[in-house]
Amino acid sequence: MCKEFKNSVPSPWCPMRTEENRNGCTAEVWGRTYKLENNLLFSSVTSLGDELLSSPIRISASENGKKIEWRDVDVFLSENDESKAVICATAQSDAFIVNTVTTLEFDGFATVDVRLMPRGFTVPQLFGLEKKEPPKTHLDYFHIEIPIKRKFAALYHSYPCGVLPDASGTNEKVAADMYSGSGKITVNNMASGFSSVIFLGNDEKGFFTYLDTDEGWQPADIRRMAEYDVTDDEVVLRLRIIDGQPKAWEEIETENGQGQYEYPDLSYRVFFQAAPLKPFPGNPYEEKRLHIDCFKKIAPEYMDFLANPVIGGSNETGYDRIKRLGVTTLILHEKWNQVQNYWKLTSRTRLQLKTIIDECHKRGIKVVPYFGYEISSLADIWNDKRDEYRRIGREHKKGLGWYRFPAQRELCVCYNSPIADDFANGLEKLVDEYDFDGIYLDGTGMVWNCRNTAHGCGYYDSEGNLKSTYPILGVRRLMRRLYEIFESRGKTINCHVSDCVCGAGMSFTHGLWLGEYIQYTLVKTGADKMPEGYMRATHSGRNFGIPTEFLVYENKPVWGFDDAFAFTLIHGVLPRPNDIGEPLEKMSRLWKIIDGFPIAESEWCPYHKENSHPFRSENEAVKISAYKHAENGKTQWLVFIANSQSAGIKNDVISGFASGRLTNAYTGESVGVSNGGSAIDFERFGHYIFTYEEWAE
Numbered sequence: 070m071c072k073e074f075k076n077s078v079p080s081p082w083c084p085m086r087t088e089e090n091r092n093g094c095t096a097e098v099w100g101r102t103y104k105l106e107n108n109l110l111f112s113s114v115t116s117l118g119d120e121l122l123s124s125p126i127r128i129s130a131s132e133n134g135k136k137i138e139w140r141d142v143d144v145f146l147s148e149n150d151e152s153k154a155v156i157c158a159t160a161q162s163d164a165f166i167v168n169t170v171t172t173l174e175f176d177g178f179a180t181v182d183v184r185l186m187p188r189g190f191t192v193p194q195l196f197g198l199e200k201k202e203p204p205k206t207h208l209d210y211f212h213i214e215i216p217i218k219r220k221f222a223a224l225y226h227s228y229p230c231g232v233l234p235d236a237s238g239t240n241e242k243v244a245a246d247m248y249s250g251s252g253k254i255t256v257n258n259m260a261s262g263f264s265s266v267i268f269l270g271n272d273e274k275g276f277f278t279y280l281d282t283d284e285g286w287q288p289a290d291i292r293r294m295a296e297y298d299v300t301d302d303e304v305v306l307r308l309r310i311i312d313g314q315p316k317a318w319e320e321i322e323t324e325n326g327q328g329q330y331e332y333p334d335l336s337y338r339v340f341f342q343a344a345p346l347k348p349f350p351g352n353p354y355e356e357k358r359l360h361i362d363c364f365k366k367i368a369p370e371y372m373d374f375l376a377n378p379v380i381g382g383s384n385e386t387g388y389d390r391i392k393r394l395g396v397t398t399l400i401l402h403e404k405w406n407q408v409q410n411y412w413k414l415t416s417r418t419r420l421q422l423k424t425i426i427d428e429c430h431k432r433g434i435k436v437v438p439y440f441g442y443e444i445s446s447l448a449d450i451w452n453d454k455r456d457e458y459r460r461i462g463r464e465h466k467k468g469l470g471w472y473r474f475p476a477q478r479e480l481c482v483c484y485n486s487p488i489a490d491d492f493a494n495g496l497e498k499l500v501d502e503y504d505f506d507g508i509y510l511d512g513t514g515m516v517w518n519c520r521n522t523a524h525g526c527g528y529y530d531s532e533g534n535l536k537s538t539y540p541i542l543g544v545r546r547l548m549r550r551l552y553e554i555f556e557s558r559g560k561t562i563n564c565h566v567s568d569c570v571c572g573a574g575m576s577f578t579h580g581l582w583l584g585e586y587i588q589y590t591l592v593k594t595g596a597d598k599m600p601e602g603y604m605r606a607t608h609s610g611r612n613f614g615i616p617t618e619f620l621v622y623e624n625k626p627v628w629g630f631d632d633a634f635a636f637t638l639i640h641g642v643l644p645r646p647n648d649i650g651e652p653l654e655k656m657s658r659l660w661k662i663i664d665g666f667p668i669a670e671s672e673w674c675p676y677h678k679e680n681s682h683p684f685r686s687e688n689e690a691v692k693i694s695a696y697k698h699a700e701n702g703k704t705q706w707l708v709f710i711a712n713s714q715s716a717g718i719k720n721d722v723i724s725g726f727a728s729g730r731l732t733n734a735y736t737g738e739s740v741g742v743s744n745g746g747s748a749i750d751f752e753r754f755g756h757y758i759f760t761y762e763e764w765a766e
Contacts, residue, residue: 077151077152078151078152078175079552079553079556079557080556081099081347081348082098082099082175082176082347083098083099083175084151084152084175085097085098085149085150085151085152085153085154085173085175087146087149087154089145089146090106092106092107092144093105093106093107093108093112093144093145093156093158094106094144094145094146094154094156096149096154096156096173098173098174098175098176098177099175099176099177099347099348100116100117100177100345100347100348101114101115101116101117101177101343102114102115103173103177103179103343105144105156105158105171106144107142107144108125108126108127108142108144108158109127109128109139109142109158109159109160109167109169109183110125110126110127110128110158110169110171110181110213111125111126111171111179111341112125112126113125114276114341114343115343116221116274116275116276116343116344116345117273117274117345119221119274120218121217121218121221121274121275121276121343122215122216122217122218123216123217123218123219123302123303124216124303125216126213126214126215126216126341127213127214127216128167128183128211128212128213128214129210129211129212129213129214129307130162130165130185130208130209130210130211130212131208131209131210132162132163132164132165132205132206132207132208132209133163133164133205133207133209134207134209137162137165138162139160139161139162139167140160140161140162141159141160141161142158142159142160143158143159143160144156144157144158145157145158147170151175152174152175153172153173153174153175154172154173155170155171155172155173156170156171156172156173157169157170157171158170158171161188163188164187164188164205164206164207165185165186165187165188165206165208166185166186166187166188167183167184167185168183168184169181169182169183169184170182176342176346176347176576176577177342177343177344177346177576178340178341178342178545178572178573178576179340179341179342180338180340180542181338181339181340181341182336182337182338183213183336183337183338183339184334184335184336184337185208185211185334185335185336186332186334186335187206187332206318206332207314208311208313208314208315208318209313209314210309210311210312210313211310211311211335212307212308212309212310212311213307213308213310213339214305214306214307214308215269215276215278215305215306215307215308215341216303216304216305216306217269217270217275217276217303217304217305217306218302218303219299219300219301219302219303219304220271221269221270221271221274221275221276222254222269222270222271222275222303222304223253223254223270223271223272223602224251224252224253224254224268224269224270224271224272224275224602224605224606224612225251225252225254225259225267225268225269225270225297225606226250226251226266226267226268226570226606226607227250227251227261227264227266227267227268227295228250228264228265228266228516228568228569228570228571229250229264229265229518229569230250230261230262230263230264230295231246231249231250231261232249232250232252232259232260232261232295232297247568247586247587247589247590248587248590248598248599248600248603250568250586251568251602251603251606251607252600252602252603252606253600253601253602253605253606254269254297254299254304254602255299256299257299258296258297258298258299259296259297259299260292260293260295260296260297261292261293261294261295262291262292262293262294262295263280263283263286263291263294263295264280264294264295265279265280265281265516265518265539265541265571266278266279266516266569266570266571267279267295267306268344268570268572268606268607269297269304269306270344270606270612271612272605272609272611272612272675272677272678273345273611273612274343274344274345274612275343275344275612276341276342276343276344277340277341277342277343277344277571277572277573278306278308278339278340278341279339279340279341279342279516279541279571279573280308280338280339280340280539280541281338281340281516281538281539281540281541281542282338282528282538282539283536284528284530284536284538285310285315285317285335285336285337286309286310286311286337287310287311287312287313287315287316288309288310288311288312289309289312289313290309293309294308294309295307295308295309296309308339310337311335315335316531317332317333317335318332318333340541340573342572342573344572344612344613344614345611345612345613345614345615346572346575346576346613346614346615347576347614347615348614349610349611349614349615349616350616350669351668351669351670352668352669353610353616353617353641353668354616354643354660354663354664354668355397356397356398356435356580357395357396357397357398357656357660358396358397358398358399358400358437358563358618358645358646359391359396359398359399359400359645359646359647359649359653360400360402360509360582360645360646360647361374361399361400361401361402361647361649362401362402362403362404362647363400363402363620363647364622364623364647365623365647365648367404370404370421371401371404371405371421371425372420372421372424372425374387375387375388375391375425375428376388376428379649379650380649380650387649388428388429388432388434389432390649390653391434391649391653392432392433392434394653394654394656394657395657395660395661396434396653397433397434397435398434398435398436398437398506398507399425399429399434399435399436399437400437400438400439400509400563401425401436401437401438401439401509402439403439403441403473403511404473404474405418405421405422405425405438405439406418406438406439407447407475408445408447408448408477409441409443409445409447409471409473409477409479410440410441410442410443410444410445410479411444411445411447411448411495412440412491412492412494412495412496412498412499413448413449413495414499422438422503422505423503426503426504426505435506435507436505436506437505437506437507437508437509437561437563438505438508438509439509439511440492440496440508440509440510440511440513441510441511441512441513442481442482442511442512442513442515442517443470443471443479443480443481443482444458444459444479444480444482444488445477445478445479446469446477446478446479447475447477454487454488455480456523457486457487457523457524458480458482458483458486458487458488458524459480459481459482459483459486459521459523460480460481460482460483460517460519460521460526461483461519461520461521461526461527462481462517462518462519462520462537481517483517483519483521483524483526483540483543484513484540484543484544484546484547485519485524485525485526485540485542485543486521486523486524486543487524489543489546489547489550490550492547493547493550493551493554496508496551496554497554500554500555500558500560501558505560506560506561507555507560507561507562507563507579508551508555508560508561508562508563509563509564509565510551510562510563510564510565510578511565512565512566512567513544513547513548513564513574514544514548514564514566514569514571514574514575514578515544515566515567515569515571516539516540516541516544516569516571516573516574517539517540517569518537518538518539519537519538519539519540520535520536520537520538522535526538526540541571541573541574542573544571544573544574545573545574545577547574548562548574548575548576548577548578549574549576549577551577552576552577552578561579561580562577562578562579562580563578563579563580563581563582564578564580564581564582565581565582565583565585565620566581566582566583567583567585567586568583568586568587568607570583570607570613572613575613575615578615579615579616580615580616580617580618581610581613581615581616581617581618582617582618582619582620582645583607583608583617583618583619583620584608584619584620584621585620585622587599587603588620588621588622591622591624591627591628592622592623592624592627592628593624593627594627595627595628595632595715596628596632596635596636596713596715596754597714597715599636601677601713604636604637604640604642605640605677608637608640608642609640609641609642609675610641610642611641611673617642618642618643618644618645619633619636619637619642619643619644619645620644620645620647621633621644621645621647621652630644630646630648630651630652630655631655631754632753632754634711634754634756635711635712635713635754635755635756636711636713636754638694638709638711638756638758639675639676639692639693639694639709639711640675640694641673641675641694643656643659644656658735659758662707662734662735662758663707665734666696666698666705666707666760667698667705668696668707670698670700671696671697671698671707672696672697672698672699673694673696674694674695674696674697675694676692676693676694681695682694682695682697682706682708682725683724683725683727684706684708684710684723684724684725684726685723685724685725686710686721686722686723686724687721687722688712688718688721690712690713690714690716690718691710691711691712691713691718691721691723691751692710692711692713693708693709693710693711693723694708694709695707695708695709703762703763704762704763705760705761705762705763706759706760706761706762706763707734707758707759707760708757708758708759708760708761709756709757709758710723710749710756710757710758710759711754711755711756711757712751712752712753712754712755712756713754714753714754715753715754716753717750717751717752717753717755718750718751718755719750720748720749720750721748721749721750721751722746722747722748723746723747723748723749724745724746725745725746726742726745726746726747726761727745728745728763728764729761729762729763729764730761730762730764731747731759731760731761732759732760732761733757733758733759734758734759734760735757735758740759
């Protein structure tokens with residue numbers, strides 16, 4: 070029996086509570102509270118009880134050479150129910166009026182429409198009862214500033230533009246730096262060009278700002294459309310929307326003194342969302358996923374491959390192997406479907422899907438098939454729909470995209486187009502017919518740029534150039550619809566994105582798979598240059614409320630599956646095996662270790678959180694994170710220790726084991742301790758997992 074979510078709030082969120090007061094409104098969603106009081110934008114945002122803002126989000130502007138102090142602020146509730154609230158605000162200056170309309174939804178996603186316009190004459194002025202002089206309406210600048218407390222702005226994530234210290238004065242090198250989109254905020258101010266997704270946060274919470282277009286923006290420097298002013302107390306994200314008198318006003322003749330009536334309004338839209346988006350699971354490792362045919366390709370059909378021996382020298386079938394090694398969810402890559410990403414299945418595809426599901430379900434294994442972001446040249450709708458569905462972004466330059474077998478090509482699609490509804494309707498029919506256990510979405514949650522005017526994307530600038538927009542609301546609508554379909558049936562959505570974590574759509578997933586974007590660097594140069602803050606900003610998942618796994622494309626000896634453990638374990642993340650051979654065997658051993666510890670009842674103690682655990686290394690390259698379980702006066706630890714560099718380390722003393730039993734979790738052997746420490750050797754990117762049981766004194 071399916072739960073209907075169309076007129077209610079889906080799990081795990083709760084109905085919104087909205088109250089109006091004399092100063093404005095307060096709205097509560099799961100884990101977060103938003104206030105809009107005596108201000109045009111949010112005056113307070115709390116996440117898990119902590120205030121994120123160092124001061125209210127503000128519209129900073131200047132008119133006629135004088136900074137504007139907005140007055141006559143009025144905030145009122147327009148409408149609300151258990152799933153959303155609409156809040157209006159208005160203010161004025163000597164020359165201008167600003168209106169804002171904020172629509173806040175149950176998952177904390179806020180759409181904010183900002184409208185600026187010159188003031189008009191009052192009725193007494195129009196009738197000549199009061200002095201009537203044409204007001205000066207010169208706008209010097211118009212910015213939105215989001216001030217985040219420094220302790221909640223230790224990390225950043227930006228898409229699609231990387232971020233560089235503003236002292237460099239340019240972003241020309243960003244394209245070559247695969248890590249520049251996420252990282253640790255230093256003491257330097259930073260800047261970037263237009264970004265659709267910006268996250269400022271720490272390892273537990275944070276604040277998203279989204280933009281779907283720069284239409285109507287007029288910054289003084291397009292390389293500095295987003296600025297990050299960093300102090301000891303706060304990080305202020307400044308959106309430089311207008312620097313100077315708007316071109317739309319300059320072109321209008323105002324000698325008659327009626328400019329305030331002839332100038333068009335300036336309208337902008339920005340989206341905000343506090344994180345985490347939803348509760349992070351107590352045990353993020355509960356599902357043991359194997360993703361076959363991703364990077365390491367399989368020659369035969371999946372149903373033939375799995376039904377036969379897959380390892381030389383063994384008669385064990387693929388199905389029996391993955392069952393024995395602990396896999397709970399099998400993810401089928403794109404080749405399961407003869408027609409890439411299509412919801413209409415061929416007869417052979419139907420047979421393959423049904424066979425795999427039946428065999429896996431007999432063994433208690435879930436099946437999650439792949440769907441991507443494309444329309445295939447083999448689809449019967451290609452001629453009729455390709456131009457309307459198509460995302461004109463990168464393909465605008467290179468034509469047809471991905472090749473795969475059986476031989477076909479594809480075009481990337483945009484979810485602002487009608488494919489969103491067609492896709493969701495098709496998947497709903499498929500899941501009801503075949504009862505698979507969820508979907509794996511490749512790139513679907515990303516807000517890729519698009520300038521296809523056939524479905525409403527893109528815009529023409531003042532010089533007639535066609536510019537891209539970003540389908541934030543289109544992706545969000547699709548992801549929410551898919552979530553309603555699959556969550557209501559007790560099934561899951563697992564999403565793969567490449568350095569674009571957009572909470573607007575990611576709210577409606579059960580898990581993320583990240584890491585592909587930087588594989589281009591890792592397989593060529595290794596991991597020595599991976600900055601510490603990169604993984605913390607986007608790959609742990611705790612600050613978003615979404616468990617994640619890490620993708621690995623091997624190129625030994627430069628970069629391999631073993632190397633990934635050094636970066637994943639200490640961030641509370643696991644690499645996902647995409648090879649039924651050696652990587653699966655290694656993950657099987659790790660899964661058993663994790664399952665043997667009460668993760669769901671334990672506290673996560675990461676290496677970067679000061680004094681969260683007692684374990685220390687003599688070498689800065691060695692990072693230590695742990696789970697702590699305390700019950701009935703007994704304390705147990707599951708300790709992850711990793712060498713984050715390719716150079717080996719000899720006799721590194723790990724301290725903190727004052728009185729207790731230290732065990733190598735892989736071998737089950739006791740580890741010698743002397744004076745509260747243990748000396749161990751590390752290979753390149755080597756790691757250890759210890760269990761440590763403290764003895765009561």
